Amino acid sequence: MEHFKNKGKKGPAEKDKNLRAVKGKFQDWKEKAQELFEASSFMGGNTGKPLFQREHSLFKQNLNLQKGGHSVYNLVLTSAYADGLYKKYNFGPSNLRKPKKVIMMVGETGSGKTKLINLLVNFILGVKAEDGYRYILIDEKINQNQAHSQTSDVNIYQLNHMPGFRVPYSLAIIDTPGFGDTRGMGEDNHTMVKLKECFTSVFGINHIDGIYFVVKASTNRLTVSEKYVFDSVLSLFGRDIKENIQTCTTFADTGRPKALGALIEADVPLARKPSGTPVFFKFNNNFLYANDFDDDDEEDTSEAFQKCWDSGFKSAQKMFDALENLDTKSLVLTKEVLIERTQLEITMDGLHSKIQEVALKQTEMTRCGQVLRQHQKDIQNNGNFEFEQLVTIKMKTDAERNSINCRECEDTCHYPCRIALDCMIGLCEVFTLRQVCRLCEHKVSSHVTEKQKWEHVVKRTKKTYVTMKQRYEEASKERLTTEMVFENLERELNEVEAEEMKLIERAAQCLRRLEAIALKPNPLSTLDYIDMMISTEKREGKLGFHEKIESLEKAKAKIKCLSTLS
Structure with a gap:
């Protein structure tokens, strides 16, 4: 009997369901009515006319293209x-x-x-x-x-x-x-x-x-x-x-x-x-x-x-x-890709000049060691023994656009840069979130923005064995024999090679990161970049280009080895 009494009655859940359905239909009707109202208002009642006749201000007839x-x-x-x-x-x-x-x-x-x-x-x-x-x-x-x-x-x-x-x-x-x-x-x-x-x-x-x-x-x-x-x-x-x-x-x-x-x-x-x-x-x-x-x-x-x-x-x-x-x-991820691409380009641009400098230094130090060993007797007889060497000189020149320059290493870390004020320098892509330069690894506070940049110029100079020996003695704070001078020279050469590999590794890390987040890897690989540097050196034929190419070829071999290991 209770069953028949409740037949036809709807429980709270069913009533709520029906109420939501009614509200949904009402909302649909309301939206359609609103669209019709907007249409009639927008078209001034000319519902059958094309857009260019309803809204004359939005169209202009092109008489040349009939x-x-x-x-x-x-x-x-x-x-x-x-x-x-x-x-x-x-x-x-x-x-x-x-x-x-x-x-x-x-x-x-x-x-x-x-x-x-x-x-x-x-x-x-x-x-x-x-x-x-x-x-x-x-x-x-x-x-x-x-x-x-x-x-x-x-x-x-x-x-x-x-x-x-x-x-x-x-x-x-x-x-x-x-x-x-x-x-x-x-x-x-x-x-x-x-x-x-x-x-x-x-x-x-x-x-x-x-x-x-x-x-x-x-x-x-x-x-x-x-x-x-x-x-x-x-x-x-x-x-x-x-x-x-x-x-x-x-x-x-x-x-x-x-x-x-x-x-x-x-x-x-x-x-x-x-x-x-x-x-x-x-x-x-x-x-x-x-x-x-x-x-x-x-x-x-x-x-x-x-x-x-x-x-x-x-x-x-x-x-x-x-x-x-x-x-x-x-586009958050896309922005990440673009930002990292920019960071990569800045790193590679910095790598270009730094590898050039390091490449020349490496080749010249190797040649210097060979020359000095060949003339050990001359050195013993004449402490002022002279030899020629190519060196990289830094010169500060006026620039058309802003540069981010490091005061500590006296070098340009980013050029051209959109940042024009020192108080905003940390916004430059050359700096990490920790406010450290990606190239020289000095802090933001060591950098300034100015319309000048550091240029690297190669010059041929004459050096003496005595000058080199004095430099090593000042660094080691002890008197050095000829053999000890050679050992210091070899140690410095190893440091230069380590610096070069450090730059290459940082660029490689950036490239690997780009490959991880990008749909396609950057078309310009590190090897492509160095090949381009070699081509540029050959084309320009500036002083020291043979020495740079020799070292760049060594850098390529190191990068290939690095790629195999990764």
Whole structure:
């Protein structure tokens, strides 16, 4: 009987569950109502009109680009930030209610990256195939045979969400300059400097959701320039970004793009499906403005156009759907990689001059010992026996930019440096968290910032045996025989070699750390760096270059041994 009395009655847990369900439905209804209200307010009741007709101030018709019977409208952008290395632009009023996604587009010059970005913008802003208008975010001459990159700066385009967007979030697009154009590797290196600043500046990017490598679908094998694109950009990011790296193939027809095989062969890390297949999206860039569909047979042209449109926008839909499911990544690790790369570069730069100095000293001391042993009888008969020696002289010269100079060792530890005030000197990357210099190992307090730097100049001088003997006697505080002088010389030579190995070990530790946290190791290894030093010495042919090369070759052998041991 009690059972029938309670039948139909709901317990507290079930009542609470139902209440939450009702509240959830109400919240959904409330949000939809709010969106409709915002849409009607934003559009002034013109819910069926395209964006350029609803908000005239956000678009400007481009009379020079009326292609394929379509009116073309440029998005009106407002500058948000510019510092000479990267620029930020906003499209539309800020929308704090919507989440923000950040993607970066990277590709070689001529890969079709700019057209692809414009295609994605048309998709986002709700353009349909039958519409008589198109949008352009990045203005370029359509169908131009590109030798120079259309993009020269790192630009961040913030598309703030508004009613009519096909995606439920605001989107920031980081557009990088095309790599590998006719201006050479120097321009590519400058691009990497810009990207570094973009990811480390307080006004830059604090998170990223997707990195899209843009390659032509027909690519059978990556070119040297394309490999440089991938290796350089990947070296900026930490390992946790791997699952956010995806591929966009351009100028694609039906079937599996050949570029996937090229990327896999080049060992480019890519996000993969559960089946192991790389995640990729195919696009045919030429359909957007219908320029390449001029044909006598209008029916065939229309059919081909519609097919390309549907395929391209379907890929765009898949791309943005996948983007929603990617975990947003903090750039903390990326900043760590960039900071350590900078520290490595500073260390290697310091290593360059120090190894040069030590290399010369090592070779000259070895030669000095050989000369003195060959002339022992002459030395016994004449204490003022002279011999020639190459020495490194330090000279302080005026500099265009700031230097971090050590007062104790009278040497430049970092040049050029962005720090201009002594009170802020500890912020320089040359110092560790313990405020010790990575190069000379002296404390911050021993350093100053000034527009002067120490130069190392090699000079040929004459020295006497007596002078050298007196120096060793002052150090040991005892009278020395000729044999004891040789022993001191050998001991000093060992100290010089130990100093050289210490510098090499510190650089190697930095390289190993970089390999541990970076997706790809730094393209410039220690051996590559020393090879570059040897090439520089040969090319410049300055006084003492033979002696330096001899010692640098020994340093290479030591590094190879160090690499084997590690």
